[in-house]
Amino acid sequence: MNILDLIQQGENASIEFKEELPRPESIAKEIIAFANTQGGTLLVGVSDDGKVRGVLEQQNFEEYFSNIARNNVIPAINVITQMINYENKNVIVVTIPKGKDKPYQTLNHQFLIRIGSTNRVATQSELMRLFQQSGVFHYDAIGIDNSSFKNINLNKITGYFDNYQVDFFQEEYPENLLKNTDILTDDFHVTIAGLLVFSLNPQQFMPEACISFAHFSGDEITEELIDKQTITGTLDYQVDTALAVIKNNCQRPSHIEGSKTVQNRFSYPDKVFRELLVNACVHRNYAISGSRIRIFMFSDRIEFISPGKLPNTITIEKLSYGVSYSVNPIIVKFMENLRYIDKLGRGLPMVYKIAKENHKYIKFEEIGEEFKVTLEL
Numbered sequence: 388m389n390i391l392d393l394i395q396q397g398e399n400a401s402i403e404f405k406e407e408l409p410r411p412e413s414i415a416k417e418i419i420a421f422a423n424t425q426g427g428t429l430l431v432g433v434s435d436d437g438k439v440r441g442v443l444e445q446q447n448f449e450e451y452f453s454n455i456a457r458n459n460v461i462p463a464i465n466v467i468t469q470m471i472n473y474e475n476k477n478v479i480v481v482t483i484p485k486g487k488d489k490p491y492q493t494l495n496h497q498f499l500i501r502i503g504s505t506n507r508v509a510t511q512s513e514l515m516r517l518f519q520q521s522g523v524f525h526y527d528a529i530g531i532d533n534s535s536f537k538n539i540n541l542n543k544i545t546g547y548f549d550n551y552q553v554d555f556f557q558e559e560y561p562e563n564l565l566k567n568t569d570i571l572t573d574d575f576h577v578t579i580a581g582l583l584v585f586s587l588n589p590q591q592f593m594p595e596a597c598i599s600f601a602h603f604s605g606d607e608i609t610e611e612l613i614d615k616q617t618i619t620g621t622l623d624y625q626v627d628t629a630l631a632v633i634k635n636n637c638q639r640p641s642h643i644e645g646s647k648t649v650q651n652r653f654s655y656p657d658k659v660f661r662e663l664l665v666n667a668c669v670h671r672n673y674a675i676s677g678s679r680i681r682i683f684m685f686s687d688r689i690e691f692i693s694p695g696k697l698p699n700t701i702t703i704e705k706l707s708y709g710v711s712y713s714v715n716p717i718i719v720k721f722m723e724n725l726r727y728i729d730k731l732g733r734g735l736p737m738v739y740k741i742a743k744e745n746h747k748y749i750k751f752e753e754i755g756e757e758f759k760v761t762l763e764l
Contacts, residue, residue: 390471390478393428394437398504401427406434408442408479412493414452415459420499420506422464422486423517425753427501431479441476448479462488490517515674516756519714520698526674527583527715528569530576531592536562538577539570540587543621547585547724569717579673580717583622584725590619595679598629598668602636602684610685622668622718623725626661629682633660636684637764653745655762660689662734663760665727667693670714675756684764688748691760696753706751707739738762 398404403417408431421427432442449468457463467482490509492498498509498517509517518524541555544565548555558564565571570581582589589596602614614636618628637654667680672695681692697703698714713719722728735751738760742749748763 390430390473390480393430393480394433394439397437398435400501400503401425403427403429403504404433404435404437405429405431406440407431411455411459414455414481415493416497416499416506418456418460418464418466418481418483419491419493419497420501421483422460422491423489423499423509424485424501426485427483429479429481429483431481432476433478439473439476439478441473442479444470444477452479452481459494461492461494464488464491489521490514512674512676516672516695519672519674520696525714525716526672527578527580527717528572529579530572530574531579531582532576534577534582534586534592535575536565536571536577538586538588538591539565539581540585540621543585544570550724569720578717580715580721583673583718584721586621589621593673595677596673598625598664598680598682600629600632600682600684604686606685606687608683622722623727626664626668626727629664630657630661633664633682633684633689653747655741659738659741659762662738663691663762665722666734666760667691669718669722669728670758671695672714672756678757686764688761688763691762693758694756695758696756697758703751703753706735708736 393402394404396402401421403421405417409417414429417429421429432440434440448470452466452468456466464484464486466484469480469482471478471480490498498514499506500509500513500517515524515526519526545555548564553564555561555564562571562575565581566573566575569578570585572578577586579593582592583596586592597620598618600614600616600618601612603610604613605611614632616632618625618632620628634657664682671680671693675694678694680694681690683690683692695714719728728734739749742762748761750759750761752759752761
């Protein structure tokens with residue numbers, strides 16, 4: 388570990404300086420804020436201006452910080468503590484991982500997050516997102532105010548149940564069938580999942596539950612726009628429509644050899660774009676207001692940007708190997724039954740494999756409250 392590199396970054400979203408050894412309560416707050424966000428590093432013995440002051444080696448610091456992480460943080464978390472000598476001064480380096488059991492709280496029941504170089508108490512919406520990441524709470528099960536059975540597309544519902552040999556119109560109490568399949572809540576409001584998959588007009592209640600597509604002439608967002616569209620409707624319709632839009636905007640230069648048309652350059656099969664679209668629609672965080680899925684096509688790449696972070700136990704590294712996760716388990720269930728996905732986690736590894744086999748760049752990343760996939764064209 389190069390401590391100088393850490394110090395030169397200054398205090399930021401992932402680094403905190405403490406000139407002196409803080410009280411356990413203060414340390415616990417730093418651990419909780421980092422764990423609830425993206426993880427981070429606490430340097431003890433460094434002043435706010437980056438000057439190394441050092442600490443006196445008078446106790447077992449590894450045990451001290453481990454005890455705080457176990458006894459002053461709910462739930463307990465493991466941290467890594469090291470003592471590093473820099474210019475004949477001891478600096479304690481405490482590494483806090485991105486938490487797998489979010490949300491973490493203090494003994495006084497404070498849920499803290501890291502914003503920039505400061506910690507603050509999570510707002511209600513931020514706390515809700517933390518619970519979503521933990522799998523304790525699922526936003527897609529919430530009922531929509533002022534919605535009811537009349538907002539459901541009965542033709543689509545009938546076709547959906549026909550696949551399971553259920554005659555919807557022969558049901559004595561069809562509303563109860565919709566309630567028992569998570570399309571309606573117990574008080575007969577349409578659920579978020581039911582709205583997004585089976586309603587007549589999802590955007591009536593959730594105007595940002597759509598896809599923005601933009602095609603730029605060059606490799607920067609400031610270049611001239613070739614095409615721009617907003618794709619609305621139910622999730623399956625959005626996926627199908629966005630796939631058609633992407634295909635129409637993909638340049639596929641070709642030439643004739645004999646009786647065959649030969650592509651001049653590699654083109655991705657439809658299943659690659661379809662998987663990335665389904666992944667964005669199914670796993671986005673619909674609780675984040677004022678944000679929508681965005682697809683940016685450039686001359687050299689295409690970007691799929693979806694609101695929301697990965698769940699607690701999922702890391703960027705795991706995605707290319709295959710993981711099955713459900714931020715929105717009810718939406719996943721509906722889209723799986725409509726044959727848009729499976730639960731085996733094979734989609735992103737398939738995309739990764741096809742890109743790599745054809746020497747194309749692909750990148751998965753979390754940026755703030757968004758998940759982004761960049762695919763070289």
